Amino acid sequence: MKQSKLFYKTYKESIHSEDSLNAQLLIRGGFIEKVGSGLYNFLPLGLKVLEKIKRIIREELNKIGCQEISLINLHPIEYWQITKRIDKFDILFKTKSHNGIEYILAPTHEEIIFPLVKKIISSYKDLPLALYQINLKYRDELRAKAGLLRNREFLMKDLYSFHINDEDLEKFKSLVDKTYLKIFKLCGLRAILTLASGGTFSKFSTEFQVPTLSGEDEIYYCENCNQAWNKEIIKTSKCDHCKKKLDIIKSIEVGNTFNLGTKFSKDFELFYLDKFNKKKYVLAGCYGIGISRLLGAIVEVNNDKYGIVWPSNIAPFRAHLLLLQYSNKKINLKLIKLANKIYQFLTNNNIETLFDDRTDVSNGQKFVESDLIGIPYKVIIGESSLNEELEIKLRNNNKIFKVKINNLLKCLK
RNA sequence: CGGGAUGUGGCCUAACGGCUAAGGCGCUUGGUUUGGGACCAAGAGAUUGUGGGUUCGAAUCCCACCAUCCCGACCA
Numbered sequence A: 001m002k003q004s005k006l007f008y009k010t011y012k013e014s015i016h017s018e019d020s021l022n023a024q025l026l027i028r029g030g031f032i033e034k035v036g037s038g039l040y041n042f043l044p045l046g047l048k049v050l051e052k053i054k055r056i057i058r059e060e061l062n063k064i065g066c067q068e069i070s071l072i073n074l075h076p077i078e079y080w081q082i083t084k085r086i087d088k089f090d091i092l093f094k095t096k097s098h099n100g101i102e103y104i105l106a107p108t109h110e111e112i113i114f115p116l117v118k119k120i121i122s123s124y125k126d127l128p129l130a131l132y133q134i135n136l137k138y139r140d141e142l143r144a145k146a147g148l149l150r151n152r153e154f155l156m157k158d159l160y161s162f163h164i165n166d167e168d169l170e171k172f173k174s175l176v177d178k179t180y181l182k183i184f185k186l187c188g189l190r191a192i193l194t195l196a197s198g199g200t201f202s203k204f205s206t207e208f209q210v211p212t213l214s215g216e217d218e219i220y221y222c223e224n225c226n227q228a229w230n231k232e233i234i235k236t237s238k239c240d241h242c243k244k245k246l247d248i249i250k251s252i253e254v255g256n257t258f259n260l261g262t263k264f265s266k267d268f269e270l271f272y273l274d275k276f277n278k279k280k281y282v283l284a285g286c287y288g289i290g291i292s293r294l295l296g297a298i299v300e301v302n303n304d305k306y307g308i309v310w311p312s313n314i315a316p317f318r319a320h321l322l323l324l325q326y327s328n329k330k331i332n333l334k335l336i337k338l339a340n341k342i343y344q345f346l347t348n349n350n351i352e353t354l355f356d357d358r359t360d361v362s363n364g365q366k367f368v369e370s371d372l373i374g375i376p377y378k379v380i381i382g383e384s385s386l387n388e389e390l391e392i393k394l395r396n397n398n399k400i401f402k403v404k405i406n407n408l409l410k411c412l413k
Numbered sequence B: 001c002g003g004g005a006u007g008u009g010g011c012c013u014a015a016c017g018g019c020u021a022a023g024g025c026g027c028u029u030g031g032u033u034u035g036g037g038a039c040c041a042a043g044a045g046a047u048u049g050u051g052g053g054u055u056c057g058a059a060u061c062c063c064a065c066c067a068u069c070c071c072g073a074c075c076a
Helices: A021-028 A044-063 A077-082 A110-120 A166-186 A263-268 A291-301 A329-348 A363-373 A383-387 A405-412
Strands: A032-036 A039-042 A074-076 A093-096 A102-105 A129-138 A153-163 A192-197 A204-211 A217-222 A227-230 A247-261 A271-273 A279-281 A283-290 A319-323 A353-356 A377-381 A389-394 A399-404
Touching: A021 A032, A021 A291, A039 A044, A044 A129, A044 A153, A044 A166, A044 A291, A074 A077, A077 A102, A077 A110, A110 A129, A110 A153, A110 A263, A153 A166, A153 A291, A166 A204, A166 A247, A166 A283, A192 A217, A192 A247, A204 A217, A204 A227, A204 A291, A247 A263, A247 A291, A263 A283, A283 A291, A319 A329, A319 A363, A329 A353, A329 A377, A329 A383, A329 A405, A353 A363, A377 A405, A383 A389, A389 A405, A399 A405
Parallel strands: A192 A227, A319 A353, A319 A377
Antiparallel strands: A032 A039, A074 A102, A093 A102, A129 A153, A153 A283, A192 A204, A204 A247, A217 A227, A217 A247, A247 A283, A271 A279, A377 A389, A389 A399
């Protein structure tokens, strides 16, 4: 992508109407734009990162046998009356059609997926089944806050699984827990598996908490067991397993896994026939990852005083190709030619590259903007590049090393 | 919903109740620059969140509403 054509704008000064670090950096870097409280547009750079995260999630979930679907976001209100959650949730956005039909804007999708699954499965042979989607959710939060961490409209991956018994469900839930840890790791985050309240469904649920001071949750963490307990369920300040004293850590919840038991199967009369032709309730689990929140959490954790430092798997680009310019027009022309050649070369070799091809911007500004955007590798085309050498800056440790063109690919992979 | 703070061009700020609302960034044009948000010159861009009130006169004082941020209750 040529930066001269990229739809974005960076800001020099911090944004008055935002307090959180993730919103500051994402707005100032040209990733998102604010519309209102808890409402953000995604610009090309921000969307690129979202897509990277989605890809990781899809790959890992597909590996464990989940299938992707897409469910509606306009929910006819009857479905919510059936589960009686219409009275319990005070975060529901409601709307009406021209002829007075009432709808709920999806805050979650149990009400839609259970009727769907009911139409298709009927036998133990149809189970287990795991379906997920990546879709927007709407929640009328009492207080949206902290940039992307608590929004009224947000992107979520929700997975639902269906089983013949609790044992099979719990086995699958453990598999999802393991997969989640892997997904967060691939996204460049350390997430701590945390036991939390299961709400109305079951005794416990599992949360995935990312330690950071800006988090709104508090967990009690055992270093030995690498596990934590949410403040809401903690009884003692000592680990259940090894009796070690627990550390209290502020954190952001980026995912959770729930055993739903038969709650919704009962509501929607979701049965299967077992081997003995006996009708039984389907056991179900649900598993969420707040994708836009995850993006916010990643920024909260991965930054320095110059800007965002994207973990390499989810960076919007792999390389930031910077064309420098000087007073000497001849040299400039040579550099433009060389930079274009390198850009072609990188693109042809599938290195996703943002090419700062602008010639009307000072070199200094290019560096500062590049730091703010936070692409892992800078490939700098300057005077010294004209003798077959390229200067490459690895951003994480701010180390500069020179590489020959032939070795460029090896260094970027 | 309770408490606190804030609202001035796209962004960040200034302006004692008193002249045409000032400056920086960004943007446009021209010129000089170029290894860390360069400089000079000339421009474009605002009914100071909205509505009411006080006053000869309101960005400034008062009231209401709205919006945004923070704390709390609630929550992925």
